[in-house]
Amino acid sequence: MALAAQGSVVPAYRLLEQAMTAGDGLAAGTLAEWRMAGHLVRRDIGLARDLFGRAAELGLREALPMHVALLASGAGGKGRDWAMARELLAKSASSDPQAARQAALLDGMTLTEAGDPAGLPRLEPLNERPFVARAPGFLAAEECRYLTELAQPYLQPSVVVDPVSQRFITDPVRLARSAGFPFVLENPVLHALNRRIAALTQTRYEQGEPLQVLSYRAGEQYKLHSDVLPGPVNQRVLTVLVTLTDDFTGGETEFPDLGIRWRGQVGEALVFANVDERGHPAPTARHAGKPVVAGTKTILSKWIRQAPLDISGPPGRPL
Ligand SMILES: O=C(O)CCC(=O)C(=O)O
């Protein structure tokens, strides 16, 4: 580690490799993280997946969920191994309550062999252009409870994209807390839910930004805004929201130009398009999460891009 800090990345990497070969799980886990981050060495998610697996085999328990997550999603182009992800999860269920809960939730879903939903609730249209529709019963009550609880330790003040710098900033337009689940944190339950969202929206799983859970306490809100990104980018064509809790007042999602005010039952999804048929931003899709008056509103939010997300990482690393 000290060698890496001084810029001697290659010898540090080789030393870690040697340590891994000698049976050091922490060394394998460190190499996996380097491959994921792509800062010190080139990002290689497929290699990271194998290294997390090796680290777990060598006794580094923290590496197992990452290995399972990457097997489940196939992020990085190595191909998915859903069956192996389920098998490893089932194996760790006896000693790990998190894994046991995930396995039970998956057992409660009706899935194909590939982890896709075998059936879906019907979409009930609310508006034609831009397309807005709701799907009651999209998530089961225990799935909503799971997401709400899972998010608690990860909740951070929400950010927006600054139109000038294109960086994430906190802004009074969005007073709430949110938790994002990038693909290393995307356990098999989250992955199955992401595939369900892809199926509902007839998009590919790879088009989805990481799933987010948003939490608004009394007085918090997401002021009138559009979900599209500034500039010529891989645009956010669709948004999916799902109601996760109902013990709050206020907090409806309002589309002022469409005359829609939505407050779903627990598990109900709202799907809407942010662009028109030509893929251009649809101004009338603007919407607001109205201030919560009492209690805490918790929702799932997922932005879906026009094409698969680029997860290749920073370019130009030699090793
Ligand atoms: O909280 C809401 O009702 C709206 C959330 C939202 O607009 C978003 O996540 O993009």
Ligand SMILES: [Fe+2]
């Ligand atoms: Fe939004």
